[in-house]
Amino acid sequence: MAWDFSTEPEFQEKLDWMEVFLKEEILPLEAIAEELTIEQWQQATDPLKEEVKKRDLWACHLDSELGGQGYGQVKLALMHEILGRSPIAPPIFGNSAPDSGNAELLAIGGDAEQKRKWLDPLLAGELRSAFSMTEPEVAGSDPTLIRTQAVLDGDEYVINGHKWYTSNGSVADFLIVMAVTNPDVHPYQGCSMLVVPTDIEGVEIVRDVPNMHHPYKTPFARQPGGHAEIRYNDVRVPKENIIGNPGDGFVLAQKRLGPGRIHHAMRWIGQARRAFDMMCERSLSRFSHGSLLSDKQMIQDFIATTKMEIEATKMLCMYAAWHMDQYGASASRVEIAMIKVYGTKMLFNAIDRSIQVHGALGYTTDLPLEEMYRMARASRLVDGADEVHKVTIARKTLKGYEPVEGWPTEHIPTRRQTAQSKFAHLLETTTANM
Numbered sequence: 001m002a003w004d005f006s007t008e009p010e011f012q013e014k015l016d017w018m019e020v021f022l023k024e025e026i027l028p029l030e031a032i033a034e035e036l037t038i039e040q041w042q043q044a045t046d047p048l049k050e051e052v053k054k055r056d057l058w059a060c061h062l063d064s065e066l067g068g069q070g071y072g073q074v075k076l077a078l079m080h081e082i083l084g085r086s087p088i089a090p091p092i093f094g095n096s097a098p099d100s101g102n103a104e105l106l107a108i109g110g111d112a113e114q115k116r117k118w119l120d121p122l123l124a125g126e127l128r129s130a131f132s133m134t135e136p137e138v139a140g141s142d143p144t145l146i147r148t149q150a151v152l153d154g155d156e157y158v159i160n161g162h163k164w165y166t167s168n169g170s171v172a173d174f175l176i177v178m179a180v181t182n183p184d185v186h187p188y189q190g191c192s193m194l195v196v197p198t199d200i201e202g203v204e205i206v207r208d209v210p211n212m213h214h215p216y217k218t219p220f221a222r223q224p225g226g227h228a229e230i231r232y233n234d235v236r237v238p239k240e241n242i243i244g245n246p247g248d249g250f251v252l253a254q255k256r257l258g259p260g261r262i263h264h265a266m267r268w269i270g271q272a273r274r275a276f277d278m279m280c281e282r283s284l285s286r287f288s289h290g291s292l293l294s295d296k297q298m299i300q301d302f303i304a305t306t307k308m309e310i311e312a313t314k315m316l317c318m319y320a321a322w323h324m325d326q327y328g329a330s331a332s333r334v335e336i337a338m339i340k341v342y343g344t345k346m347l348f349n350a351i352d353r354s355i356q357v358h359g360a361l362g363y364t365t366d367l368p369l370e371e372m373y374r375m376a377r378a379s380r381l382v383d384g385a386d387e388v389h390k391v392t393i394a395r396k397t398l399k400g401y402e403p404v405e406g407w408p409t410e411h412i413p414t415r416r417q418t419a420q421s422k423f424a425h426l427l428e429t430t431t432a433n434m
């Protein structure tokens, strides 16, 4: 079995095309994206999306049996590294969060009618979705604390609860809501996911919560990328809107978050490379104290360390992607948790050093670095706080170990004593020859 760090030539061609497309079409559009209305944005991106579709690169995150391209996580990871360079690239490729994860949920757990009604238009880019799980009153890190309830009443579920940080919730056509459907069993068996259209009675979009990404927008900005606070007040949905079986919520959540975390981490690599490229360019261009910044050993340390961290994260990510392709999401929890934690740190360091090398310019909004920096901060919380992932890594890793009575296994006097009896015949010969 070979260790191969290259991809198939046909897929490499697609990646090469993506690189050029990003440089020539997406990055120029990014510079004015904030100024466009939704209609102008559609006008600008519709032809780009068509190009992407023609090359079989649209919404690639699903397996072939689920209606996608079936590229697998390794190839998807390579794609996301390129897409990560620009925040506007994923929607042009039909795989931006949270739509991509929600499509996976519906593809895995949805029935034929749900797929027709929600998944197909989602993949076609005709509908937008959001994932509504975190609640302000209880720790999102411990989803067993979820309070939102969905109670069966005849043929309908009646949902009551309070959520926030439902990304894209204020512009979504439907929400996937995590709620307790059976309070009498452990939450791992008692929570379910339900599809809730946003325009039905009782769905109250309270506000887009102002945050480090959109600090100064009005609370009712209703913007893509906003993080909505939502109240569910006696919201009634048909019981057919439950995804999978009642009680499947956590199993589905695990399936949804696994691949998404690999894609996130690869996009962080793309972001980090962009910050890194800027750092290298600046260090070769800025002159101070008799030489270019690139000649200063401290700046060379920044460059070398950042490069090593980026490549190390990529190796970890590609391994996690390969592991998932081989063994599935639940068997890859440690690998996925490792890239989540390691990737966020790498991203933060890369952007931070790039800002430093740019000096005051790096701190301005004339460069994308300050926005990248604010976004990078969110990555330590999104999809689970780093600390919680570290707990997973440590707990699962410790399962491979046993406690010992008395001295540690590596205790040298004990090992020597054991070795002396095991190799007594050798030692006897040595003594006899002396």
Ligand SMILES: Cc1cc2nc3c(=O)[nH]c(=O)nc-3n(C[C@H](O)[C@H](O)[C@H](O)COP(=O)(O)OP(=O)(O)OC[C@H]3O[C@@H](n4cnc5c(N)ncnc54)[C@H](O)[C@@H]3O)c2cc1C
Binding pocket: 098, 131, 132, 133, 134, 135, 138, 139, 140, 141, 142, 164, 165, 166, 167, 168, 227, 378, 381, 382, 383, 384, 385, 386, 387, 388, 391
């Ligand atoms: C930009 C952004 C987008 C988001 N999008 C969505 C979305 O679309 N849908 C959605 O449902 N949610 C979303 N979230 C919410 C996110 O999933 C939660 O913020 C996350 O799960 C943490 O929950 P919490 O904020 O309630 O923090 P808490 O659970 O209150 O945790 C606070 C801190 O406590 C510490 N901590 C918690 N547990 C442990 C532990 N076991 N060991 C050690 N330390 C611990 C950690 O340092 C953690 O950061 C988003 C969040 C952000 C920032």
